[in-house]
Amino acid sequence: MRLELLAISLSFAAILSSCENEERLSSDLINISATASSVKSDAETLLPAIGFEVTEYDFGTITAGRKVYREFQFTNTGNAPLLIANVHPQCGCTATKDWPKEPIKPGEGGTIKVEFDSTDRTGKQKKIIDVITNATPPTARLLLNGVVIGPDFTSEDI
Structure with a gap:
């Protein structure tokens, strides 16, 4: 014990x-x-930063079924390499066609290509695309706005 x-x-x-x-x-x-x-x-x-020339595009009034293409230009305004991890549209009618997959050096830039398909859509449209990066804040937001009219409607009907 x-x-x-x-x-x-x-x-x-x-x-x-x-x-x-x-x-x-x-x-x-x-x-x-x-x-x-x-x-x-x-x-x-030592942080990257993403700066867009324009973050919002108004495509005006289009007829249902038409596709809208837009390129958003950006620059790494920080002082470390910028990485774009993902470009994520919040709607299935919007697709991201292309964006840089390699690191973007400070002062350099690139393009994010976006496509909106208005098939089966009518009325006012606001499409959000989130750009996920290693910058602070990590998410940048792009917007597509416009009006989609059906074949039997005019812009005055909306």
């Missing part, structure tokens, strides 16, 4: 002393303000 009590006491003492050392080490690392601010400022300055 005494041997068990001695073993438990030694184990408890070892645990307490190791916890005390870990805490001191981690707090020492946290309190080095020069290192922390240096890392933070480097991370803040």
Whole structure:
């Protein structure tokens, strides 16, 4: 019994002393303000940013069944390579035809091609396309707006 009590006491003492050392080490690392601010400022300055010439396109009034094509031009306005992970339309009637899959260097740009198919659509249309990137914020939004009229309607009917 005494041997068990001695073993438990030694184990408890070892645990307490190791916890005390870990805490001191981690707090020492946290309190080095020069290192922390240096890392933070480097991370803040090395960020990509996506800037579009135009984020919204009004295609006017079209007849149902017609397709609308649009190219959105953008530039990496940040100071780190920009990656476009995905271009995601929020509706099945809108498709993204093409966008750069390789990193875009700071100051360089590219084009995102979008297609809207007005088949089986009538009335006012607002189509949203989300561009998912490694920039901050990570999502940029593109819009297609317009009116689709059926073969028996005119723009005055809407």
